[in-house]
Amino acid sequence: MADPHGKHHDYHLVNPSWWPFVGAIAAFVTAVGAITWMHGAPSYVLVIGFAMVLYTMFMWWRDIIIEAHAGDHTPVVSLHLRYGMLLFIVSEVMFFVAWFWAFFDASLFAGEANLAARVAATGGIWPPKGTTVFDPFHLPLLNTMILLTSGTTVTWAHHALLGNDRKGLVWGLGITIILGMIFTCVQAYEYAHAAFAFSNANGGNIYGSTFFMATGFHGFHVVVGTIFLFICWLRALKGDFTPKQHFGFEAAAWYWHFVDVVWLFLFVCIYIWGNHGGMMPLE
Missing domain, CATH: 1.20.120.80 (Cytochrome c oxidase, subunit III, four-helix bundle)
Known part of the structure; x- marks a missing residue:
């Protein structure tokens, strides 16, 4: 969390983020979709999981870039x-x-x-x-x-x-x-x-x-x-x-x-x- 009194150290304490949780779900959906697709099922679960992974990557990296511009790095x-x-x-x-x-x-x-x-x-x-x-x-x-x-x-x-x-x-x-x-x-x-x-x-x-x-x-x-x-x-x-x-x-x-x-x-x-x-x- 941000320090209300100003930061007095060289470290960056990240704000709470949903992206690790969302990324884990995306990886699970992708894995299940890949396994079922290899066993003959339609590929839509795999496509959805892959789209979720890409979305998580984009949003998480966006937050990190914002942190860099804010001087947190x-x-x-x-x-x-x-x-x-x-x-x-x-x-x-x-x-x-x-x-x-x-x-x-x-x-x-x-x-x-x-x-x-x-x-x-x-x-x-x-x-x-x-x-x-x-x-x-x-x-x-x-x-x-x-x-x-x-x-x-x-x-x-x-x-x-x-x-x-x-x-x-x-x-x-x-x-x-x-x-x-x-x-x-x-x-x-x-x-x-x-x-x-x-x-x-x-x-x-x-x-x-x-x-x-x-x-x-x-x-x-x-x-x-x-x-x-x-x-x-x-x-x-x-x-x-x-x-x-x-x-x-x-x-x-x-x-x-x-x-x-x-x-x-x-x-x-x-x-x-x-x-x-x-x-x-x-x-």
Whole structure:
């Protein structure tokens, strides 16, 4: 609650808010809608839940932006917000560790003699016998160049903001968003032309499962990061952010650099090494 006698500390005591409660209900409705939809029910519950999630995000973030403009984000509060974002990114790192672990467990031990089911599924080699994989130096390399370039443009936008160059901020963010959208389109095209599939019914195998889970979740993070940057771009057009107070943009930039780094690991480990590494065929 607000202090009627004036604030005499550097912390922000937030006002009561309905949004955590509404967000929890929205998440529950979305989960129930997704489960029932996967079992053949109509998708309207899922759509309603997703709309509730989007509404909660918009309203909650609006309140936080209002708090920032009101001066509630003191240096101490801003520092703690940065700690929170860093911890969130660490949790995301561990999320991707799980998918890398699954990929390396499958590829490094494709021909392990005491794993009969694994050998039967892979033919004792990696990539599994009969699997046609992507050329890493075609579309994957193009997407690597796109993401690396986007990391440069978002850094340009950040330095422009620090120098109070509003035009550079808007242009840097705009180009980064366009590059993120191009990356997503290229990956969608790549997926549409994959010679392997995620589903066993479509001839999929363990290679397709580990490949799509790792690269697919990264693609989802690219979409989220693009939306994150788009919101920052809209705020920049409205005149938000100052050289001294711009945590919203800074968090988006950190997230985007995290997405870049994860892709580099995916490109090297899955597209390059994963296409030629693994165990040799059983003798």
